[in-house]
Structures are given as C-alpha cells and as structure tokens.
Amino acid sequence: MEDCLAKKMEITVSEAEKRTGRNAMNIQETYTAYLIETRAVESQSEGQCAPVESLWRRYSEFELLRNYLSVTYSHIVVPPLPEKRADFVWHKLSADNMDPDFVERRRIGLENFLLRVASHPVLCQDKIFYAFLMQEGGWKEMVNETGFQLKADSRLKALNATFRVKNPDKRFTELKHYSDELQSVISHLLRVRARVADRLYGVYKVHGNYGRVFSEWSAIEKEMGDGLQSAGHHMDVYAASIDDILEEEEHYADQLKEYLFYAEALRAVCRKHELMQYDLEMAAQDLTSKKQQCEELATGTVRTFSLKGMTSKLFGQETPEQREAKIKVLEEQIQEGEEQLKSKNLEGRDFVKSAWADIERFKEQKNHDLKEALISYAVMQISMCKKGIQVWTNAKECFSKM
Amino acid sequence: QDLSLPNGTPVDTSSPASSSSLLNRLQLDDDLDVETRDLFVTVDDPKKHVCTMETYITYRVTTKTTRAEFDLPEYSVRRRYQDFDWLRNKLEESQPTHLIPPLPEKFVVKGVVDRFSEEFVETRRKALDKFLKRITDHPVLSFNEHFNVFLTAKDLNAYKKQGMALLSKMGESVKYVTGGYKLRSRPLEFAAIGDYLDTFSLKLGTIDRIAQRIIKEQLEYLVELREYGPVYSTWGGLEVELSEPLEGVSACIGNCCTALEELSEDMTEDFLPVLREYILYAESMKNVLKKRDQVQAEYEAKLEAVALKREDRPKVPADVEKCQDRVECFNADLKADMERWQNNKRQDFRQLLMGMADKNIQYYEKVCVT
Numbered sequence: 016m017e018d019c020l021a022k023k024m025e026i027t028v029s030e031a032e033k034r035t036g037r038n039a040m041n042i043q044e045t046y047t048a049y050l051i052e053t054r055a056v057e058s059q060s061e062g063q064c065a066p067v068e069s070l071w072r073r074y075s076e077f078e079l080l081r082n083y084l085s086v087t088y089s090h091i092v093v094p095p096l097p098e099k100r101a102d103f104v105w106h107k108l109s110a111d112n113m114d115p116d117f118v119e120r121r122r123i124g125l126e127n128f129l130l131r132v133a134s135h136p137v138l139c140q141d142k143i144f145y146a147f148l149m150q151e152g153g154w155k156e157m158v159n160e161t162g163f164q165l166k167a168d169s170r171l172k173a174l175n176a177t178f179r180v181k182n183p184d185k186r187f188t189e190l191k192h193y194s195d196e197l198q199s200v201i202s203h204l205l206r207v208r209a210r211v212a213d214r215l216y217g218v219y220k221v222h223g224n225y226g227r228v229f230s231e232w233s234a235i236e237k238e239m240g241d242g243l244q245s246a247g248h249h250m251d252v253y254a255a256s257i258d259d260i261l262e263e264e265e266h267y268a269d270q271l272k273e274y275l276f277y278a279e280a281l282r283a284v285c286r287k288h289e290l291m292q293y294d295l296e297m298a299a300q301d302l303t304s305k306k307q308q309c310e311e312l313a314t315g316t317v318r319t320f321s322l323k324g325m326t327s328k329l330f331g332q333e334t335p336e337q338r339e340a341k342i343k344v345l346e347e348q349i350q351e352g353e354e355q356l357k358s359k360n361l362e363g364r365d366f367v368k369s370a371w372a373d374i375e376r377f378k379e380q381k382n383h384d385l386k387e388a389l390i391s392y393a394v395m396q397i398s399m400c401k402k403g404i405q406v407w408t409n410a411k412e413c414f415s416k417m
Numbered sequence: 418q419d420l421s422l423p424n425g426t427p428v429d430t431s432s433p434a435s436s437s438s439l440l441n442r443l444q445l446d447d448d449l450d451v452e453t454r455d456l457f458v459t460v461d462d463p464k465k466h467v468c469t470m471e472t473y474i475t476y477r478v479t480t481k482t483t484r485a486e487f488d489l490p491e492y493s494v495r496r497r498y499q500d501f502d503w504l505r506n507k508l509e510e511s512q513p514t515h516l517i518p519p520l521p522e523k524f525v526v527k528g529v530v531d532r533f534s535e536e537f538v539e540t541r542r543k544a545l546d547k548f549l550k551r552i553t554d555h556p557v558l559s560f561n562e563h564f565n566v567f568l569t570a571k572d573l574n575a576y577k578k579q580g581m582a583l584l585s586k587m588g589e590s591v592k593y594v595t596g597g598y599k600l601r602s603r604p605l606e607f608a609a610i611g612d613y614l615d616t617f618s619l620k621l622g623t624i625d626r627i628a629q630r631i632i633k634e635q636l637e638y639l640v641e642l643r644e645y646g647p648v649y650s651t652w653g654g655l656e657v658e659l660s661e662p663l664e665g666v667s668a669c670i671g672n673c674c675t676a677l678e679e680l681s682e683d684m685t686e687d688f689l690p691v692l693r694e695y696i697l698y699a700e701s702m703k704n705v706l707k708k709r710d711q712v713q714a715e716y717e718a719k720l721e722a723v724a725l726k727r728e729d730r731p732k733v734p735a736d737v738e739k740c741q742d743r744v745e746c747f748n749a750d751l752k753a754d755m756e757r758w759q760n761n762k763r764q765d766f767r768q769l770l771m772g773m774a775d776k777n778i779q780y781y782e783k784v785c786v787t
Contacts, residue, residue: 052506103687117626126654130766131700193655197652197655197656200648200651200652200654200655202653203648204645204648204649204652207641207644207645208645210641210644211638211641211642211645212639213420214634214637215637215638217634217637218631218635218638221627221630221631221634222631223625224623224627224630225624228620228623228624228627231620232616232617232620232624233614235616235617235620255783285639382659385659386658386659386662389659389662389666390662392666393669396669
C-alpha cells in the first residue's frame, strides 16, 4: 500500500455539468460531464499546497477505462462503476438520469471508483489510469492503441454459456457460486428496502395531517388551545423529518449497490479462470490426440477410428513418403503444442496464484466495508428513533400543559 | 318531586338566586368528592354464556360503599350489555337535564368484528367500566334510584318489568312536551355550545380517520419489514465473518416488527375507542341542548299565553322558569365538568399514545445496537 497512488495524490470528482454535443454518429445529445481534480500530496510542507489539476470526463470514458482495466488485469477484482441507470428507486426518487439527485449520487460513486482504483496496489500503477486522471486530450486514442479490445475474451460476456471444465480449481467454483448468491441476495435486499422506505414515508407523512387538524381544533378550545396548537407543530416537524432520514439511507443503499456490482467483477475473475482452464484442457486434449495420430502413423496400427484411417483403407494406403511427411508435420505440431501447453499451464498457475491473492485482499476489504456500512445503518436507525422520541416527548409536554 | 342535595337538604328552587347557590354547592361537593368518595364501582371478569336461544357475555359489577342509600357495604352482580343500555335509558328518562355518559356502540356488524374475541370484549369492558365510574362520580346521577338497583339487584329483569308497568304514571320523570313549540331566540351561550359541539365532533371524526389511516400505513410498513428482516438472515448464511452482524440486523428488524405490532394494537384498542366515545358524548350533549331548547320554547310560549290572558298565574311559568334555570345551571356545570374531564382524559390517552411511541422507540434503541 506504500506505493499506491491514493496516498500520493488527492483525487476528487468535484462537479457535474450538463453539456450538449455531437456524438460519434453526429447526432446532438445531452450528457453530463464530471470534473476530476487532482493534487499531489505534500508531506509535512509548511502550508505549501501543490496546484490543483483538473479535467472533464463523461460517464462513457469511465466505462472505457474500466473495460480496459478488466481486460488487462483479468485476475483482479476490478472496482465497479456506479449504476448506469437509476435502479431500486422508491417513489420519491425519479429514474431520470438527468435528475440532480441522481447526478449527485453518481458523482460520489465515480469519485469512489477512482479512489478504489487509486488505492489498489496493482491497478494504481497503470499508465492509462494515470493518463485518465491527468491527460485530457488524446486519452481515448491512447487506450485504443493498447489494443486491449483484441485481448478481450468475448466468451466472458456470454454469462450463461457453460463450458465443461473437468478440473477447475474448486475454490473458484465455490467463489463463483458465492458471487451469484451474493448478487441475488443483495438485489432482493435493495428491492425490499425500497418498498420499506416507501411505506415508512407514508406513515410519517400522514402524521402531518394531525398538525392541520390540531390547529383547527385548537381554534375552538379555550384551555386546550395552546397545547393542541404546539403539539400540532411537532407533528409537522415529525412528518417533515422523514425526508432527511431517507436521503441518508440512500447512502447506505449505494454502499450495498457497490458490492452488488463488485459481485459481478468477482464472478468475472472466476469465469476467466474457468475459461483458461478450459483452454488448457482443450489444448491438452488436442495434444494427446495428435500424439496418438503420430503413433498410429508410425506404427501403422489404427487404434482409434479416424476418417483418415477409413479413407486410406477405402482408397488405398499412402506412400511411405507421404506418411513420413505427415509424421514430420505432426511432430512439429506436437512440439509446438507441448510448448504451448507448458506456457498455458504456467499462465494458469500464475493466474490462480495472483487472482487468489487479490481475492483474499478483496474479501478483507468487503468484510471491512460491509461491517462499517451495517454499523452506520444501525447508527442511522438509532438516530431516527432518537429524533422520534424527541418529537413525541415534545408533543407529550404540550399535551400535558392542556 | 323535589330535588334534594346529596346531604339531604331540600333545594329551594323558587327563585333564580337559589339556583346559582345550588350551582355553587354542587361545585363544592364536586371538589370534596375526591377526598370523601364513598362509592366505588368496578366492571371486570367477562364471561361467555351459551344458551339455547343465544350466546352472550356478562360482566361482574362490584360495588363498595358507605352510603346510607345502600343496605350493604358490598355488592357483586353480573350484568350484560342490555342491562347497561336499560340503565342509560332510565337515567335519560329520569334525569333529562343531565348529560348521561355514553355507552360503547350497541350494534356490531357481524362478520366484520368478532363479538367474542378477547380484544373486543376487553375494549367493551373498559368502556362499560368508564361508564359506571362517570355516573359514580356525578353528584346527582350517582344517587339515582335506577342506578342503585342496577348495582344491587340480584334479579334485574324482575325490576325492569316492574318499571315498565309504572311507565304510565308520571312518577319521578318530568315530562317534556316534544315538538309544537318554536324557539324564539337561543341564548348566545347555548348557540355557542351547539356550534362548539358541531366543530368538535367534526374534528374528532377527522382525527379518527387520520389515526385509522396511520394504523393502516403502519401495518403495510410492517408487511414489508417482515420480508426485509429475513433477507439479512439469508445473506448471513452466505458469509463467514459478516454472518454475525447480518444475523444481528435481521434479529433487530424482527424486534422492530414486534414493537410496531404492539403499537398498532395499542392504538386500536386504547386510542380509537376513546375518540369514538367522545363523539358519542358530543351527540348526547347535543340532544340535551335540543331538550333545553324545547324547555325554553315551552316556557316562552306559556309566558306569552299568560301575558295574553293577563291572568295571575305565577305558578306555571314559575315552574317552567325553575326548569330552565335548572337546565342552565346543570348544563354549565356539566360543561365545566366535561372540559375538565376532557383535559384529563386527553392528557391520559395522549400520554398513552406518547408512552406507546416511546415504548416503540425504546425498543428500537435497545435492539438496534450491533
């Protein structure tokens, strides 16, 4: 962690601005641009502050960055971006991407993303990431020049395709299963939470009606009038308090959402392992069959059924020269194949080693973050209750003075 | 029949001046009542009776007293709702100038509410208990003969039948002519009371609706909350390090559900019935006002008749005037009473509501510590 960028540099996404421009298809569109500000951290300088550097980026550029990172570092659980569209909303929030509350929460999410990447021991050292923060012009071209799209395994996108892998590392299989379950349980949680928030909003707001009727009632009372009036005021306060409470809760929901998306990233790593293992097993299988072919040609025995064997039986044997040539080709291929297999094996083992290290790091981070999130959620609930007690105690006092 | 004060001295009702002293004496007695209370009544122990014709509930009515009007110092009888209803009618008949406390609603829509459910019976019992206590606290009503019989008679039905036979006789009931007399002008005071009662009932009705709406919303919130808690538990099952805190949250939410349920129950059982009771009270008060109007109308008509006849008939108008004064005095007295009661009762059940909210919230506090 000593070398990680986050320690050397302050990174913030400080502003969001609506822009209009022409997109790739020359169609006019409206989008939001975000201001990224960076400043080098000076250690123990006497009031000296490094200058702030800044540039504007839009969401699609963030997406490009993340795609690049997840392809280039396929063994790393890459931090997720905040959601593209507002999901799990309860009735007060709109699902509109241009809605100021949504934009604000997205801004915070994007900042969080950059900080996550900057504090990752491996990712923070990436040049493209650095350029994303520092170099406004020509960054897109730079990314494309890395040719990362070619490295991208399209099979990773086919989430539901199954590959019959004979010997996957059991840990990865379990982890993939875990990430699926985690995604499912967190989305369920977020959905129900949204409904709970909706209902709670209703309960609080109806209490506001008390305020009005107490006021009206107090008008016809003599001794009871003042008490009723002030109690009504407290009911209004109570009804209004729910807005702030639920806004704070959105922050908790966002923390959960981050890990919902993190689960996807985790799954991607497991998938990558599966695919690598699959390729490995396919390569091994191919090698074995080539070796067998070679053997057959050399010894003249046909152990397994092959079309070649059949055709040669039907159409006559080959000449010894032809056979020699074939054997030579196969032997070359076998040698290539063995080298490839060796390197694939090595790749596979390296992948497992480094991926598992990052997974352990991720697990710790997840446990720490979620524990904190749950604690702060509990604190929020307690404060909500304390406010409730306050209001009702005040109202009670008003009533007692009637 | 002449009225007599609780201490036995007859009331001199021949002049308005004595009416106000009557008022004073009554108010004084009210204050002394607190320390020198000599009559205690309780309603408890509901029991279900299954007969061939019907099934019904009886309540035990226990009386403890040192009053001379009672033969024994203690009584314990069983009464059913019908009996309470009979008592109330008798009181209205025999003390038409007084506000008789309301009874809980007579008819319950079958199928919607279970007449024999514990909650319903308990709510009713509390209301019946309050009904009798209010009569007990009343300086005039508590000495009513019918009330005495209600508290003491072993066989109330026999007495009831007797009463029916005597209905034709004037007996102790002062008859009021209904209808036929038009009121010239209602004194501002009573017009104001009438207006007040109208607005009052209206506002209480609104509060009733709001409270019901809140309960409904709370129950819907509860439904969602009940789904919310277990999801944390499921998640906890997936995790290793996080399973404890997640289970903790799940348990908390479970406790919140319980607390919320209790709150809604308490509101339904304690808060709403009292509101409805006061609405009924306001209704019966309005009826008394109408009667008062009638008395005044009769008085005015008779006065006119006398003026026209130019006869020296001081007695009849005097009687009627007596009545009116009495009505005014009692009305004022009872209104003051009612306000006082209202304040205390409001304080009581608002505190109850507060206490319940407190309890709910304290539960939250206790429970939401990870």
